[in-house]
Amino acid sequence: MDLVSKYNIPAPRYTSYPTVPYWENNLSEEAWFKYVKESFTINNKNGISLYIHLPFCESLCTYCACNTRITVNHRVEMPYINALIKEWHLYLAQFENIPLIKEIHLGGGTPTFFSAENLAYLLSSIISTCNISESADFSFEGHPGNTTELHLQTLYNLGFRRVSFGVQDFDHKVQETINRYQTFEEVKVVMQKARDIGYRSINIDLVYGLPFQTVDTIRSTIEKIVDLKPERIAFYSYAHVPWLKPGQRKYTEKELPVSSEKRKLYETGKEIFLAAGYIDIGMDHFSLGDDELLTAFKKGRLYRNFMGYTTSDTKLLIGLGASAISDTWSAFSQNIKTVEEYQQSIENGKLPISKGHALSNKDMLIRQHILNFMCRHESDFNSTFCDQMLLDKTMGRLSELINDQLISIDRNKVSLSENGKFFLRNICLAFDERYWNKTPDKNIFSTTA
Ligand SMILES: C[S@@+](CC[C@H](N)C(=O)[O-])C[C@H]1O[C@@H](n2cnc3c(N)ncnc32)[C@H](O)[C@@H]1O
Ligand code: SF4
Secondary structure, eight states, X not given: OOHHHHHOOBOOOOSSSSOGGGOXXXXXXXHHHHHHHHHHHHHGGGOEEEEEEEOEESSOOTTOOSOOEEOSOGGGHHHHHHHHHHHHHHHHTTOSSOOEEEEEEEEESOGGGSOHHHHHHHHHHHHTTSEEEEEEEEXXXXXTTTOOHHHHHHHHHTTEEEEEEEEEOOOHHHHHHHTOOOOHHHHHHHHHHHHHHTOOEEEXXXXXXXXXXXXXXXXXXXXXXXHTOOSEEEEEEOOOOTTTOGGGGGSOGGGSOOHHHHHHHHHHHHHHHHHTTEEEEETTEEEETTOHXXXXXXXXXXXXXXXXXXXXXXXXXXEESTTOEEEOSSEEEEEOSSHHHHHHHHHTTOOOEEXXXXXXXXXXXXXXXXXXXXXXXXXXXXXXXXXXXXXXXXXXXXXXXXXXXXXEXXXXXXXXXXXXXXXXXXXXXXXXXXXXXXOOSSOOSOBOO
């Protein structure tokens, strides 16, 4: 059996450990705030991160796995923004001094669904309550179809220097099937506007494994994108989770490239990125030579949290908005997913937590190894892996990956091979004690290949 078929199993993307389905939900609001306060006291001097989830989109891209609310009614903007500001004030009341903000990321849904004026109101309401770090890193996700010059300029004036545009694919048949349209010209124009205004880093999201994608169609999309020279490219593996996202039933599984076909799409993309001077950072991320993400990767200072890869080692991430996840380093919490329930909870002065988890010492140990693999492509058993039983069990699970030359082991250090990069999720899975103690009995994760 080829390696792609062998390792094509459901697995998490490890933006956290434990992954959300394995959280024990052992946190009350009071306990959560205690973790927040402790983390704030320790970490505020180096700065904290804010993630703001803006869930609205005007139309549904049927492939989409994000937490979205589809509407063309823009009157939803202000009530939601007011709830976000109130939620921030619930946190502010816990902090013993003024927060120092190191990172802000606006994610979605589509942040540029909101008017520039409303975004300015939201952000200035938050920023005016904080100090801003000198090395602050503010970024947002924009849809090329609705990001205006005013959005770009307004957010730039508020300190935003990085923007990520979703593109996914330019092929007409693929776009029609996933109900997601934007032309090359639109992307080119919006990127140029961002550059003219002064944005220093532009990311483009592409997805491989979408319905009707072929090697030829993906080559054509990617060649166009690399011509535009975005500093970063996220080349995501399509996550097929129709049991969670019924929109994905708009096409059939027969229309999806899978296994070795899907791998070929990835390899085609990777070849073009490398030839164009991009470096493979891991987990579907490519970066150009002078981008901060690549510099951080080379210096061993790349990190990963719920926002994906980041250069900021902040240990307190506050997530605001429906479905947003927060991380104090010793505990996680996730907000309620539906907009109405989220707003209602805030209206009642109650933090809208739906799930949480306090990390055990063993969780922290395993998280470190998973982070090491995700961000540095190696992990050292000597320095951190002190639990012998865990070590024995993990080594047992790694042996198959060693035989298949996806990783190599030298004394106590396990390192990723070039071929192993495609299987990073499988390698992290070998460390995931909670998964092996209770392997999922129903679909919860997308497959790795
Ligand atoms: C919130 S969206 C980006 C911003 C904006 N809404 C847009 O579409 O341009 C975040 C990204 O998640 C990725 N994504 C969404 N659904 C996915 C799926 N099913 N599999 C893999 N990646 C997915 C897409 O690349 C998308 O650009
Ligand atoms: S891909 Fe972006 S625009 Fe499309 S539904 Fe998902 S979040 Fe909304």
